[in-house]
Every structure is written in C-alpha cells, then in structure tokens.
Amino acid sequence: MHSLYVAWQYLRFHKVKAAVLIAALTLITFLPLAVHILVRASEVQMLDRSQATPLILGQKGSALDLVMNTLYFASKPPETITMGEADRIDETGFAFAIPIYNRYTARGFPIVGTTLDYMSFRRLQVASGRMLAVLGECVLGAAVADQLGLGQGDALISTPENPFDLAGVYPLKMQVVGVLKARHTPDDRAIFVDVRTAWVIEGLGHGHEDVATTRDPQVVLREEDGKLVATAKIVQYTEITQENMNSFHFHGDTGQFPLTSVIAVPHDDKSATLLRGRYLPETSAFQLIQPLGVVQALLQNIFKIQRVLNIIFAVVSVAMLLTIILIIALSLRLRQSEIETMYKLGCSRLKMAELVAAELGVIVMVSLVLTSGLTALALHWQTALMQQFLS
Amino acid sequence: MTDAQPPFIAIEQLTFQYPEGDFYLHIPELGIDAGTKAAVIGASGSGKTTLINLLAGIVPAVSGQIRVHGAPLDQLGDAERRRFRIANIGFVFQDFALLDYLTILDNILHPYRINRALNLTPQVREHAVHLADIMGIADKLKRHVHHLSQGEKQRAAICRALVTRPPLLLADEPTGNLDPANKSHILQHLFQYVDEAGATLVAVTHDHGLLSGFDRIVDFQAFDCPQRA
Numbered sequence: 010m011h012s013l014y015v016a017w018q019y020l021r022f023h024k025v026k027a028a029v030l031i032a033a034l035t036l037i038t039f040l041p042l043a044v045h046i047l048v049r050a051s052e053v054q055m056l057d058r059s060q061a062t063p064l065i066l067g068q069k070g071s072a073l074d075l076v077m078n079t080l081y082f083a084s085k086p087p088e089t090i091t092m093g094e095a096d097r098i099d100e101t102g103f104a105f106a107i108p109i110y111n112r113y114t115a116r117g118f119p120i121v122g123t124t125l126d127y128m129s130f131r132r133l134q135v136a137s138g139r140m141l142a143v144l145g146e147c148v149l150g151a152a153v154a155d156q157l158g159l160g161q162g163d164a165l166i167s168t169p170e171n172p173f174d175l176a177g178v179y180p181l182k183m184q185v186v187g188v189l190k191a192r193h194t195p196d197d198r199a200i201f202v203d204v205r206t207a208w209v210i211e212g213l214g215h216g217h218e219d220v221a222t223t224r225d226p227q228v229v230l231r232e233e234d235g236k237l238v239a240t241a242k243i244v245q246y247t248e249i250t251q252e253n254m255n256s257f258h259f260h261g262d263t264g265q266f267p268l269t270s271v272i273a274v275p276h277d278d279k280s281a282t283l284l285r286g287r288y289l290p291e292t293s294a295f296q297l298i299q300p301l302g303v304v305q306a307l308l309q310n311i312f313k314i315q316r317v318l319n320i321i322f323a324v325v326s327v328a329m330l331l332t333i334i335l336i337i338a339l340s341l342r343l344r345q346s347e348i349e350t351m352y353k354l355g356c357s358r359l360k361m362a363e364l365v366a367a368e369l370g371v372i373v374m375v376s377l378v379l380t381s382g383l384t385a386l387a388l389h390w391q392t393a394l395m396q397q398f399l400s
Numbered sequence: 401m402t403d404a405q406p407p408f409i410a411i412e413q414l415t416f417q418y419p420e421g422d423f424y425l426h427i428p429e430l431g432i433d434a435g436t437k438a439a440v441i442g443a444s445g446s447g448k449t450t451l452i453n454l455l456a457g458i459v460p461a462v463s464g465q466i467r468v469h470g471a472p473l474d475q476l477g478d479a480e481r482r483r484f485r486i487a488n489i490g491f492v493f494q495d496f497a498l499l500d501y502l503t504i505l506d507n508i509l510h511p512y513r514i515n516r517a518l519n520l521t522p523q524v525r526e527h528a529v530h531l532a533d534i535m536g537i538a539d540k541l542k543r544h545v546h547h548l549s550q551g552e553k554q555r556a557a558i559c560r561a562l563v564t565r566p567p568l569l570l571a572d573e574p575t576g577n578l579d580p581a582n583k584s585h586i587l588q589h590l591f592q593y594v595d596e597a598g599a600t601l602v603a604v605t606h607d608h609g610l611l612s613g614f615d616r617i618v619d620f621q622a623f624d625c626p627q628r629a
Contacts, residue, residue, distance in 0.1 A: 011513035011520070015502070022501030022544070350497040353458055354560075355486035356514035357479070364514070 012360070016367035026340075027372060033333060034376035037326045039383045041319060046384070048315050050391035052308055055081075058194060059304040061131075063281060064104070064273040066094060066288065066297050075296070076303045079109050079270040081195045082119040086112045089267035090295060092204075096264060098273050101287065103280035107272040110207040115167045115183070118153045121199045122207025130274060131196055137161055138187030141203050144214075144257055145249025147183040148201045151191035159185050164248075165200065167210050181210045182248035193392045208259065208266050209249070216249065216257035273297065341365065406467075407431035408568070408600050409455060414464035414474075416450055425450055427464075432616065434567075437594055437601045439611050442620025448604040451620075452570050455602060456489045457481030469567055486515045490561035492571035492590070492603075496553045498545045498560075505541040508532065508559045518564065531559040535589060551582035558586065562593055569594065571603035575610065587613055 020027040058080045067075040068088035077084035098106035107130055110122035127133075128140060128148075138161035141148055147165060154160060163185045183202060191197055208214050249257060259266070275281035288297035341348070348361060356364075387394070409432040416425040425447040432438050440448045453459045454466055457473045460481070466473045471484050498507045506513075508528045512520035532538045535555040540548055548556065554574065561569060571590065575583035587610055594601045603614070611617055 015506075015510075015513055018506065019501045346495075346497070347499060350493070350499075351510075351514050353456065353485075353491050353493075353497075354511050354514060355482055355489075355517075357482060360514055360516070 012363045012367040013371070015364055016371050019368055020371055030333060030336070030372050031376045031379065033329055034373065035379045035383070037322075037329050038376065038380045041322045041326075042380070042384050043387050044315060044318055044322070046387045046391055047394060048311060050394070051311065054194070054392065055304045055308065056301070059300040062272060062300050063275055064284065064297055065300055066090065066098065066106075066271040066273055066295055067269070069290075069294065069296050072296060072298050072303045073307060075270055075298065076300045078111055079272065080300055080304075082111050082121060082199050083195075086269050089269060090271065091264060092266045092268055093264035094295065095268060095271045098271060098284070101284060103284040103287075104273040104275040107274065108204050108268045109270045109272060110204050110268050112267075112269060113167050113207065113210050115165050115200055116157055117168075118150075118157075119199050120147070120167060120207060120210065121201050122204040123201060124204060127201070127272070130272065131192075131194075133192065133196055134190050135187040136190040138185070140187060141201065142186070143249075144203060144206055144209065144254060145181070145183055146186045146202070146206070148187040148189060149185055150189050150197040150199045150201070152197040153200055154185075154188040160188055161185055181206070184249075204268070205259070205263075206249075208263075209257065211267070213261070213266055214257055214259040216253050337365075337369070405433075406470075408434035408436070408469060409602070410465070410467040412465045414454070414466050415462045416447070416454060416459065417462050423447070423450075427451070430618065432600065432602065432618075434600050435594070435598050436616050437591060437614045438603070438616040438618055439614040440602060440604045440618045440620065441606070441608065441611070444606075446620040448620055449572055451618075452572050452602065452604060455568070456491065456570055457485050483517060486511070486517050486564070488566055488568050490564060490566035490569045490599075492554075492558055492561045492569065492574045494573035494576040496545075496557040496577075498553055498557055500545045503542055503544055504532070504537060504548065504556045505529070507545070507556055508541075508563050510560060511564055524563065527565075528559065528563050531562055532556075535559055550577055551579070551585065554578060554582070554586050555589065558589055558593075565597065567597075567599050569599055569601045569603075571601065573604050573606065575605065575607060583607065583610060 059076070062080055065075055065079050067079070068090050070088055074084045075087045078087055092108060095106040095108045098104055105126065107126045108123060109127070111119050113120045121127075125140060135148065136151065138148070149157075149159060149165075157165070159165060165183050165185055167181045167183065169180050183200075183206065189196065189201075202210075205214060273284060275284055285297055287293070288295055290296065351361060351364075352358075409430065411427050411430040413429070414425075414427040417423060423445075440451060442448050450459070454461060454473070455468055457468075457471075457476065458481075460478075461474045464474065468484075469488050471488070473481060473484065476484065498504075499510065502510065505528060508531065509520060509525065512518045512524060529538065529541065532541055535558060537548070537552050537555050537559070540552060540556070545553060545556075554577070558574075561571075569590065574590065575586055578586060590601055590603070591613060593599060602618075605611070
C-alpha cells in the first residue's frame with residue numbers, strides 16, 4: 010500500500026507527464042479495439058440490411074452506389090430509372106415493387122420518397138403521430154426527430170440543391186405528421202415522404218393559384234384553344250396545405266418520372282430467379298442486383314483494410330511502447346539522486362523496483378479504465394457511429 | 401578493575417578504494433564513543449563523505465575493521481548492512497535530498513514507507529508532527545518542498561533523519577547550503593537531539609567556525625588522502 014501511495018503522489022505531482030503516458034497507452038489499446046468494434050458493427054448492420062432486401066433494380070453503373078443509396082441512403086444518387094420500371098416489376102407477377110427516390114435532403118438528412126409499402130416491408134412503426142397520408146407530409150426517423158428536435162405538427166423545409174440557381178428546385182415546406190420508432194438502422198436517419206412529394210420537390214409537380222379565377226389581369230398571358238396561358242407572375246405554392254392541395258398537379262406521364270431505385274420483393278425463390286432472368290446484364294438496360302453479394306464484397310475489402318490498419322496499429326504500438334520505455338528509462342536516470350537517497354535511507358533494490366512498478370501499474374490501470382470507458386462508449390454508440398461513417 | 405567500554409565507532413586499518421579511479425583512503429585507527437558530537441574536517445576529496453558512507457554501510461571497506469554500535473560492518477553483506485542502516489542511522493544531506501512530489505510530512509515519514517522493517521503507526525505520525533513542531537515547521541507539514549526556504553528544508557530533512565530515533569546521526573555538510581543564522585540554528589537542533597537521546601553525531605563540515613560546538617574533531621589530514629595514494 011505504501012508503494013501505491015508514494016506512486017500516486019509522484020503521478021499527482023507530475024500530472025502532465027502522467028497524463029501523456031496514460032493518453033499514449035490508452036490510444037495504443039483503444040484504437041485497434043475501436044476499429045474492431047466499428048468493423049463488426051458495420052458488418053452486422055450491413056449484412057442484416059442487405060439480407061433483408063432481396064433485390065434492387067437500378068440504372069446500370071456502380072452496383073455499390075446503388076446499394077449504398079437504396080439501403081443506407083448514403084452515397085451520391087445513382088443514375089435514375091423511371092416509375093414505369095417499378096410498374097413493370099409489378100406486372101411480371103414475380104414480385105412487388107417499392108419505389109425509392111433518394112436525391113434531396115433537408116437539414117442534412119436524406120429525404121426518401123417511397124410508398125407505404127416500404128414502411129410495411131421494413132416493419133417501421135410510428136412512435137408518435139401517424140403515417141404518410143397526403144402530398145406534402147413527411148415522417149421522420151427517430152434520430153432525425155431527436156437531432157432536429159422536431160415532432161408531429163412541426164414543419165421541415167427541403168434543402169435546395171443549388172441556392173444560386175434561380176430556375177432550379179424551390180424548397181418545399183413539409184408537414185411532419187409522425188415520428189418513427191427507433192430501429193437502429195439507417196431508417197432512423199431518414200425523412201420519409203410519398204414519392205410524389207419527392208417529385209414535387211423535384212419540380213415535376215406543382216401547385217399555383219387558379220388562372221381562371223385570378224383577379225390579377227397580369228397573370229394571364231393569352232388564351233389558346235380555350236386554355237389560359239399564365240405569365241411568370243403566377244404565384245407558385247411552396248407549401249402544400251389543405252387549402253391549396255387540389256391545385257397541385259403533375260405535368261406529363263408519371264410513369265416517366267424518376268426513381269433512384271426499386272426494391273423488388275419476390276414472392277418466392279422461383280419468382281426471384283425468373284425475375285432476375287428478365288434483367289440479365291446482356292439484354293437489359295438496367296441492373297437487378299442482390300445486395301447481399303455486393304455488401305459481402307464490400308465487407309471483404311473492409312476486412313482487408315482492417316488487417317492493414319491492424320498491422321499499422323501494431324507497428325505504431327511497438328514504436329510508442331519503445332518510446333514509453335525510453336521515457337521511463339530517461340526519467341529513472343533523471344531520478345538517480347532520488348534513488349540514491351532512498352538507498353541511503355535503507356530502501357532495498359526490490360522495494361525501489363516495487364515503487365517504479367507501482368507507478369507504472371497506476372498508469373496502466375488508469376489507461377485500462379479509460380480504454381474500458383471509451384470501449385463501452387464505442388459499443389453504446391456503435392450504430393450511430395457506423396451510420397455517420399456510412400453517410 | 402573494570403573492562404573498558406568499546407567505542408561506539410571503532411575503525412582499525414581501514415582501507416577503501418573505488419573500483420575505478422585513483423581514490424584511496426586509509427584510516428589506521430579511529431574510535432568515537434557513544435554520545436560524542438564529532439566533526440570531520442579535511443580538504444575536498446580527502447574522503448570525508450566516503451567515511452560517512454562507510455559508517456552507514458553504504459559502501460563496504462576493502463580491508464580492515466569497522467565496527468559501529470557493535471555491528472562488524474566489514475563482515476556484513478549488502479542486505480545486512482542495509483538492515484543495520486535502517487535500524488541505526490539517521491542521515492542528513494547537504495542538499496537536503498527531500499522528494500519534491502511529497503508533502504513535508506510525507507517526506508519525514510518516507511523511511512517508513514520504503515522500508516518493510518519499519519512500521520508506520522499512529523505513534524510514529526505523532527512523533528513526526530512533534531519533531532516538526534520542535535523544528536518550527538509544524539505549519540508546513542501539508543506543503544510541498546518548493547514552498548519552503550532553505551533553512552526550513554534542512555529542518556525537514558533533520559526531522560526525517562530523527563523520526564526513526566537512530567543511535568547514530570550522520571550529517572554530510574548539513575549547513576553547507578545555509579546562511580549563518582540558519583547554520584547555528586540547525587546545529588543546535590542536532591546537538592539537542594544527540595544530548596537528549598544519547599545518540600552519536602558524526603558531521604562532515606568545511607566550516608571551521610562551527611567546530612566549537614563539537615566534542616571531537618576528526619581531521620583527515622591525519623589519514624592517507626588520494627593525493628598520496
């Protein structure tokens with residue numbers, strides 16, 4: 010006990026030196042652990058999500074981008090396909106299709122345009138409020154609601170792609186009608202809207218004052234074949250309300266409207282095989298992929314990176330340990346007069362070794378406690394950390 | 401006829417030489433009785449500190465006999481000399497040799513924390529506080545070394561030397577770093593302890609002005625010094 014007391018007094022007095030040694034040891038032990046935890050968390054999360062998603066249809070190109078955008082709402086949006094492709098999958102009778110349009114964001118979180126089928130497919134339930142019902146509504150993932158401090162009855166404005174593009178997409182003020190229960194998946198960090206609301210954000214659908222009933226004569230440019238042509242002065246709505254909802258409409262065939270992907274849920278294995286036969290790479294303009302295979306290939310690369318990181322950590326750890334040993338050796342040389350004094354006072358060499366060991370022991374113990382604390386934090390936050398990493 | 405009491409310190413034909421270097425010390429005969437206040441004087445490098453180290457059993461003699469408080473140091477191994485040191489010696493150093501990371505009280509009690517043979521009891525703590533009170537540093541016990549003046553540091557070092565109640569007090573230039581007022585004050589404390597405890601004091605000093613207070617002067621001019629080796 011005396012040795013521990015003396016060691017503690019020494020470390021208390023030399024706080025900076027002790028803190029540097031503790032920090033170095035903590036980093037040596039914690040960094041490889043943190044990487045291991047994150048890799049395992051990402052493996053579990055990515056495999057779970059990809060295993061639960063049988064097939065994804067998208068434009069030809071990077072399968073990884075398609076999977077990351079569809080499953081994790083991460084990565085840049087892939088080339089679009091059309092809503093007609095989702096209809097065609099339904100028409101095959103092999104699977105039902107869930108459209109995904111994930112291109113826009115609001116306050117840093119992805120706006121995922123989809124249908125209520127997505128909620129059923131992912132077993133998403135509302136913790137408060139209700140599910141999507143009409144145009145202009147949104148449902149927030151648990152993490153979005155938590156981080157933005159929003160709930161049912163609040164509004165959320167979509168972020169314009171380019172604020173300097175005057176002819177571009179106008180922000181849409183969306184009504185929050187519900188907050189989803191936390192699932193510890195990427196769904197927690199998404200804002201869900203009906204796919205048609207996403208098209209409104211895109212500018213494919215809009216609402217404006219009725220040209221026929223407007224009192225402003227400058228709004229009407231001319232009349233052609235019984236139809237009124239409006240001028241640029243016409244007021245376009247940036248919020249969908251009960252009052253103006255009926256004025257919202259889409260120009261053109263919605264079958265040609267864009268989607269970033271379609272989740273195809275086959276009725277059985279045979280249907281899946283038959284459906285995949287329809288989208289053979291040689292004959293199809295699209296790619297129908299099994300996300301599990303893509304994710305497994307990605308994980309293999311992550312594991313390779315982890316192995317490289319482990320080697321780097323090992324080399325750095327050895328270098329750091331050697332440095333620590335050097336620091337301790339130099340410190341003992343500097344403390345030579347102290348050691349001589351203690352020897353003269355009757356201290357044995359064994360007791361002196363015990364005193365030095367106690368100092369090192371306290372440093373190691375404190376760094377182990379810190380490592381344990383940081384590891385517990387990493388384990389607690391691994392899902393959020395992994396999602397941050399993915400997005 | 402009564403048997404003569406053997407001296408507390410008895411040296412005969414003692415020689416010492418460091419493994420490297422040409423330092424050589426030869427003391428043909430030296431006896432110091434118990435309760436004596438002895439000053440050791442001599443030129444720099446003549447071996448005064450070496451004598452202190454030999455008396456404390458820190459270094460072993462090359463040949464000859466050295467007996468302190470009945471213990472034949474020339475015949476003891478390193479561990480036995482260390483045990484002898486713990487039981488019999490109180491050390492006062494010129495540079496105080498206090499540990500900067502300990503409070504003054506912890507410095508005084510330090511011998512008890514680094515020697516398994518010594519048991520740190522509440523009575524020992526009381527004794528340490530009592531010594532600090534006598535030395536006039538009782539209000540500094542919770543402070544660290546750098547808060548103390550030179551004189552206070554040496555008084556703390558003397559408390560550490562006395563806390564084990566040693567029969568032999570070895571002081572290596574205990575007043576070397578002190579101003580004149582503190583020099584006599586420190587020596588008075590050492591003399592007081594020796595008188596009250598019946599202990600023996602061997603103090604190395606360069607300051608011939610302080611010699612009047614000592615009972616015995618050991619002049620190293622009488623011994624072989626390195627220049628004559």
